[in-house]
Amino acid sequence: MTPIRRFLALGLVSALFCGWAAAAEPEFTIVIRNHRFEPAEVKVPSGQRIKLVVDNQDSTPEEFESHSLNREKVVPGGKKASIYVGPLKPGRYAFFGEYNEKTAQGVLVAE
Template structure:
């Protein structure tokens, strides 16, 4: 006899990845520190409220993505090992910076 495990979200379905919001405003990222669960994929939702584009760049994560002015983009992020991962806004590196902490 076969046995099926049921989950609240459906028949053996995996939960969708969680979303974490990041805003670009006044050439800065808000919040500057993001905390995510280590070992689980997630989605980074970046909204650019500035009048010009900004590039989200993380050498630690090997990601570069230009976010046009007034637009929102969603980046599917991989499961991360515990640790700290820095990111910057390449067009405003002195002010647009932050880190992702995977715990």
């Protein structure tokens, strides 16, 4: 195999591996509607990094906040935000909306 072909083959294998690794990260969507998180309880795999997509369908901003996850993210009205967490140990991780804390409550359950 020539050096050029070897380089191209290695590049192709690397690209395929990187694409596979990125696709392996689980993604979970949490919707904000009427100042509430839906679903209010999200089951996620423990021991694995995950991507949360927070979809704010309200017209006003909301802040996704979690002391146990050590995350804060303001999500403007009508927009989405990605939040990466983990890997998490098995357990319950509360989150809330700082602007509407009485109604916007939720929990990630890592199993």
